[in-house]
Amino acid sequence: MTPVSPDPGLCARCVSGRRIDSARGSTFWRCAEHDRDPSWPKYPRLPVLRCARFVAGEVPAGPGPE
Numbered sequence: 001m002t003p004v005s006p007d008p009g010l011c012a013r014c015v016s017g018r019r020i021d022s023a024r025g026s027t028f029w030r031c032a033e034h035d036r037d038p039s040w041p042k043y044p045r046l047p048v049l050r051c052a053r054f055v056a057g058e059v060p061a062g063p064g065p066e
């Protein structure tokens, strides 16, 4: 298994976590909660160690670089 860098913390196993691998080899994590609530951060500060909206589940494949 490839190490995930940076460590996303809870986002890696949250239904709202979206891993985005850029063409330059960088990895970002986007939070889909932002789509439902624009006041919620789109790119949470990593690692997320505590989150009131964390819901454990499968992380869908990301849409790719934006």
Ligand code: SF4
Pocket: 010, 011, 014, 015, 016, 017, 018, 030, 031, 032, 033, 044, 048, 051, 052, 053, 054, 055
């Ligand atoms: S809801 Fe919280 S834990 Fe889940 S992806 Fe967003 S910031 Fe990460």
